[in-house]
Amino acid sequence: MLKKLLLLAALFASFPALAAYPDHPVRIMVSNPAGGPVDVFLRVLATRLSQTWNQSVVVENRPGASGIILGNALVKAAPDGYTLGMVVASSLTVVPFAVDNPPFDVQKDLQPISLVARTPFIFVVPKDSPIKTWQDFVAASKQRDLTIGSFSIGTAFHLVWEQTARAAGVKAVYAPSPSSGKTLGDLIGGQLDIALDAPSSAKGMIDAGRLRAIATTSPTRFPGLPDTPTLDESGLKGYSSQPWFALMAPAGTPAAVVDKIQKTVADLLKDPAMKAQMQIYGMTPVGSTPAELAETIKNDLRDMGPLVKELGIKL
Incomplete structure (x- = not known):
């Protein structure tokens, strides 16, 4: 009985502290x-x-x-x-x-x-790339070896790429990079065929006309890129990754x-x-x-x- 009373007392004593959270x-x-x-x-x-x-x-x-x-x-x-x-x-x-x-x-x-x-993440290519759509990328990957750039091995970017590649049945050499800036610089410089990046990083170069977004991994179109189709719209039915x-x-x-x-x-x-x-x-x-x-x-x-x-x- 005493043990129960002590437990109840401790419980009620904690209420004021919880109600006051946060007090520092x-x-x-x-x-x-x-x-x-x-x-x-x-x-x-x-x-x-x-x-x-x-x-x-x-x-x-x-x-x-x-x-x-x-x-x-x-x-x-x-x-x-x-x-x-x-x-x-x-x-x-x-x-x-x-x-x-x-x-x-x-x-x-x-x-x-x-x-x-x-x-969501977005797939981007240089402005003058012959790859205009996700379907172009899939077709090109079956004709020659392509290289995709993104963040380091084990990051969300790497895993999203691997999941997407398996869902789409495509292959490309993954080129990990320590930063978005280096990835996009290599993409514009011709060292990469395509890149996977976040809208916050790539959108400035897209708006400036240096890059072109070909697909987003979101289930619906990203409001900041309303003209860019989703992977689902691009033929990868039912697939999204966010x-x-x-x-x-x-x-x-x-x-x-x-x-x-x-x-x-x-x-x-x-x-x-x-x-x-x-x-x-x-x-x-x-x-x-x-x-x-x-x-x-x-x-x-x-x-x-x-x-x-x-x-x-x-x-």
């Missing part, structure tokens, strides 16, 4: 370097969270090691809601299979909060705190001004529940495991 600054770590689309968007979101909560929300960049540096810092943080992480999909769904003895368990050591957004990034916390974070963060973020993502700002970076806001994010992670782990092992990816 919140830190959100991100695995992307400063200045990138995810980092820039997160800083906009952090500003809006600060205004909503009337409390400072600080962004901290923890790039490197395919997201492992961020993951390690997050799982070691106090599970109180004051240290969060904005994590890209590949950090959660590729690393477990591409790293020997992963330092943490994605499903056990991290608490999902919300899938924040998805972003990597995501999500807000996570250390496992053991109180459910009431997780719920408050999720609802605040979901409300902000519905704001028209926020949605318009996200579209600039090629992002589609989501705002899922923790359970929906957990299911997304589970499904991606199921799909990525065999592919990562087939490709022999080691990070």
Whole structure:
């Protein structure tokens, strides 16, 4: 009886603290370097969270090691809601299979909060390329060896290409690069036949007429490139791929705190001004529940495991 009373007392004592959350600054770590689309968007979101909560929300960049540096810092943080992480999909769904003895368990050591957004990728070619459409690319790949450029092995870009290539039955030599700038420079310089990039990186060169987008990986046309067809429209029926990034916390974070963060973020993502700002970076806001994010992670782990092992990816 005494044990039950003590448990109830502890439970009721926690209510004021949860109701007051946050009562001191919140830190959100991100695995992307400063200045990138995810980092820039997160800083906009952090500003809006600060205004909503009337409390400072600080962004901290923890790039490197395919997201492992961020993951390690997050799982070691106090599970109180004051240290969060904005994590890209590949950090959660590729690393477990591409790293020997992963330092943490994605499903056990991290608490999902919300899938924040998805972003399509686009296939681009030089302005004077004979490849005008996705069908042209497929046909050309069967006649000669083509080279496609994108980000490093094991990144979302690499995995999206491998998934797309298998779905379309095409082959091309994959040329990994440390940056979008180098990939697009090599593409314009003639070292590559085609590239896979994010709208936020490539759109400036597309608008300037130096590159031409031939297809997007999104299920519907990307608003920033309304004249560019999707892969589905280009003959790859039913296929789409939109990597995501999500807000996570250390496992053991109180459910009431997780719920408050999720609802605040979901409300902000519905704001028209926020949605318009996200579209600039090629992002589609989501705002899922923790359970929906957990299911997304589970499904991606199921799909990525065999592919990562087939490709022999080691990070």
